Amino acid sequence: MALPQAIKQQKLLLAEGKDELHFLDQLLKTINIPDVQIIDIGGKDKFRPSLPTITALSGFRSVVRLGIIRDAETDAAGTLASVQQSLKENGLTAPQHSGVVLANAMPQIGIWIMPDNRRAGCIEDLCWDGISEADPRRGCAEMFMGCLGERLEKKAGPPGCSATAYYFPKQAAKAKLHAYLAGLYEPQRELGRAAQADVWDLRLSAFAGLRNFLIELFQ
Template sequence: MRDIRAAIKDPDITNLGIVVDADDSAESTWQSVRAALEKTGCANLPTQPEPNGLILQPSSSLPYLQKRIGVWIMPDNQSPRAIEDLFLQLISEENYHLQRAKAVVAELIAEGQNLFSKTSSNKAETHTWLAWQEEPGKSMGLAIKSNWLNTEHPLAARFADWFSRLFDLEG
């Protein structure tokens, strides 16, 4: 969280987007981010994560808080887990390769042959699916740019809306 405080105090940053994985709990992750924000002088922060992402408008007399600050807790500001869970939701459930990736990961876990922790099964499913695409090895970001995912999914739309509002982008 030191990085958050340093970024907030950086005079060259005018808009700051903080995107973190919820891991075990969106609420406890929010409490950590909230504490870091409060240490920099941010006030009147909500007690719970905002479902559509938080955007703080510049409102302080402190010069370094004259910036817009946004917080998004992956995957959806409410659920535990990580960015990979958002990514997996953008793939059609009927997608054969996604079904197979999930099945293979589940089989490895059931057989005790997984080298990854069970809590990282989402990461294993994501990267297995990516490895089975026409261009194996692409990152999640490049997969989105390549239109491999449903970017019209409601969760993708919520994230894109938050991002656009934070950085003053036009639709």
């Protein structure tokens, strides 16, 4: 039987889900930072209720550097404010801006709001940016989304409507990226696993901002 997950590293990165966990794990490997423990919070709505529990876990007192990665969704500034509030509620010092590391705190804390601390969006947008313009499947995925736009209701479906109802995907960025992943020679079903399978070259400039943030926080 697997043991429950304990905090064993002094460098801790909180991610929203398994995709983020696997993607960040691969990115940290790319920049040769091996001693960071990533915890999957289990969803964007879980961050705020989970943080009091995480700070109570054995081992958290030893954490000296803490990273938090969240999707901006519709509002990067609003998401940052929500994270800052959660940190304060748990006795942690919140940095004023995302993408920078608060060095004079214990633990040192950095927040990154996907995709780039400015735009609305999510990790899928960052990964989309990492797909070469020359990749023909990029255009195919865009055409697929265009096709959906022509054939489906563009407006949001009513609350509680079926997942198969004829409405345009409510998470268009995810749909577009998954269309791309489905078109790979060896199709990938999960973004994180795709990153681990080297679908993206994480040394590209599209990932430079996040790379540099992780280096500043953890190296």
